[in-house]
Amino acid sequence: MMNTEALFATPAGIARAAAILRGGGLVAMPTETVYGLAGDARLDATVARIFAAKGRPGFNPLIVHLENLAQARELAVFDARAEALAQAFWPGPLTLVLPRRADAGLSPLVSAGLASVALRLPAHPVARALLAAFGGPLAAPSANPSGRVSPTTSAHVRDGLGGRIDAILDGGACEVGVESSIVGLTGPATLLRPGGIPLEALEAALGSRLVTAADPAKITAPGQLASHYAPSAAVRLNVTSPLPDEVWVGFGPACPGAALTLSPNGDLVEAAAALFHILRRADALAGPNGAIAFAPVPETGLGRAINDRLRRAAAPRT
Numbered sequence: 001m002m003n004t005e006a007l008f009a010t011p012a013g014i015a016r017a018a019a020i021l022r023g024g025g026l027v028a029m030p031t032e033t034v035y036g037l038a039g040d041a042r043l044d045a046t047v048a049r050i051f052a053a054k055g056r057p058g059f060n061p062l063i064v065h066l067e068n069l070a071q072a073r074e075l076a077v078f079d080a081r082a083e084a085l086a087q088a089f090w091p092g093p094l095t096l097v098l099p100r101r102a103d104a105g106l107s108p109l110v111s112a113g114l115a116s117v118a119l120r121l122p123a124h125p126v127a128r129a130l131l132a133a134f135g136g137p138l139a140a141p142s143a144n145p146s147g148r149v150s151p152t153t154s155a156h157v158r159d160g161l162g163g164r165i166d167a168i169l170d171g172g173a174c175e176v177g178v179e180s181s182i183v184g185l186t187g188p189a190t191l192l193r194p195g196g197i198p199l200e201a202l203e204a205a206l207g208s209r210l211v212t213a214a215d216p217a218k219i220t221a222p223g224q225l226a227s228h229y230a231p232s233a234a235v236r237l238n239v240t241s242p243l244p245d246e247v248w249v250g251f252g253p254a255c256p257g258a259a260l261t262l263s264p265n266g267d268l269v270e271a272a273a274a275l276f277h278i279l280r281r282a283d284a285l286a287g288p289n290g291a292i293a294f295a296p297v298p299e300t301g302l303g304r305a306i307n308d309r310l311r312r313a314a315a316p317r318t
Contacts, residue, residue, distance in 0.1 A: 001163035006154075009126045009171045017169045018133035026053060028143040028157040029130050030171030031122040033093045033179050033196055034150040035157050036065065036140030037165065038130070044273035047109040047139055051302055052269050053164040056146040058305045059112040059272070062139040063095050063120050063180070067131040072119045075104040075137065081206060082185050088205035091123040093180040093196025108276035110139050113309065116186050126171035142179065143168075150179065183210065231283030231292065235314035237307075239293035246293040247286045249278055255295050259285060262294075268302040275306055279313060 005020075007013040007027075017027045024046045026039045037053065039046040041064045051059065066072050069086055076098035078086070085096060100106070100117040111117050122128065131138065142150040143157045143165075151157045154170040162168075181195035183202060190211040191199060203209055233247070242248035250258030252266030260278050262271035282292045294310055297303050 002166065004158065004162050004165055005167035006158075007167050007169045009129070009169065013169060014126070014129050014133050017130055017167055018135075020166050021130075021134050021138065024049075025166035026050060027130075027166060028151075028154070028161065028168040029127050029138075029140065030124050030154075030169065030174060031065075031127045031140075032124045032174060033122075033176045034152055034174055035143040035154070035168075036063075036122075036127075036138075037143040037161065038065065038138040038140040040134075041106050041110050041137040041139040044107045044109060044277070045269070047107045048269045048273035048302070050139060050141065051109075051272060051305065053161060054141065054144070054146045055301075056141070056305070058308050059109055059275075061097075061112045061114060061116070061118055062110050062141050063118045064106065064110060065120055065122055065127065065131060065138045065140045067128060067135075068121065071137065072121065074101070075106065076100055076117050076119055079185065081189055084205055084207075085183060085185075085202065086121075089197055089202075091121040091128065093120075093123070093176050093178075094202075095120040095180045095182040095193075095195075097182060097184040097186060097192060099186055106137065107139075107273075109273065113276045113279075116184075118182065120180055124171060124174075126169065130169060230313050230315070231279055231286075232288040233283050233286035234291045235310070236291065236293045237310055237314050238296045240295065242293040243291070246291045247282045249282055249292060249294045251295045251297050258295065262297065262306070268298070268300075268306070271297065271306055272302045275309060 007017050028035050029038045039050050095118050097116050097118045144151045144160045152174040154168050157168050176196045179195045181197040182193040184190040184192045188211050248258045250261040262274050286292050297306050
C-alpha cells in the first residue's frame with residue numbers, strides 16, 4: 001500500500017499534482033462529471049497502472065483529457081461533425097471518439113490497440129488548471145474500483161482507491177454527477193453512451209440524428225469482435241515448447257530462449273504495458289506467413305485483460 005497524498009486546489013497543490021503526473025504517477029482529479037483517475041496518456045507503464053489500480057478487467061479504451069482544442073486536433077482527425085460538436089460543447093461533458101493520428105504519440109493501451117481515440121475537454125476549473133500545469137494529454141477513467149459506483153467527491157475516491165494511487169486533488173463535489181456523453185465519429189455519428197449532454201442537444205448541434213442502440217441498425221462496440229488486435233502472423237497461446245519456426249514470446253523467468261518477453265520477471269503491470277508493442281514486434285519478426293507463440297500468462301489481475309486480447313489476436317480471422 002502506498003501513501004495517497006491529499007492535495008487541495010491551490011497553486012501549490014496543483015503544481016504538486018502536475019509534478020506527480022510528470023513523474024509517471026496517478027492523481028485523482030475532479031471534473032464536472034465525476035472524479036477521474038489521471039495519468040500521462042503517453043506512458044505505457046502509467047496507463048497500465050491505471051488499469052491495475054482500478055482492477056479494470058479489460059483494456060477498454062480510456063478517455064484522454066486535454067486543455068484545448070488545438071491539442072485535440074494534434075491527436076485525432078476532426079471532420080465537420082467533430083468540429084461542430086466541439087465548438088458547441090467543449091469544454092464540457094462530451095467525449096468524441098475519432099480516428100487517431102498516426103503520430104499522436106499516445107500509449108496504444110489508451111485506445112486498447114484500436115485506431116481510434118476518445119477525447120474530452122473538461123470544464124471543471126481545477127481539472128483545467130491541472131491540465132494547463134501538466135501541459136499534455138491525461139488518460140482519466142472514473143477514479144473508482146472497476147464495477148463500483150462512480151465517485152463525485154474526494155472522499156469517494158479515497159474510500160475506493162486510497163493506498164493504490166499517488167494523490168487525490170480535492171476540488172469539491174462534482175456538479176453533473178454522471179459521466180460524459182460519448183459520440184463516435186469513426187463512421188456514422190453514433191451515441192455510444194448517454195451522459196451529461198441530452199441527445200436532443202447533440203442532434204441539434206449536428207443537424208442530423210445520431211444512431212443509438214434503439215435504432216434498427218445494431219451497434220457493435222469497439223473490441224467486441226472475436227477476432228481483434230490480430231497480427232498478420234498466426235498466433236498460438238499457452239505455449240511452453242514452441243515450434244522451430246515460431247517467434248516465442250515469453251512471460252516470467254521460465255522461458256529460456258524466448259525471442260521476446262512480455263515481462264522477464266513475470267510482472268503483470270509490465271506485461272500489460274508492453275503487450276501491444278510486443279505484438280507488433282513479434283509480427284514483424286514472424287512475417288506475414290510466420291507464426292507467434294505466447295507463453296502462458298496467469299488468468300489473474302491484469303492477466304485477464306492480457307489473455308483476453310491474446311485470445312482475440314489468436315481467433316480465426318473473419
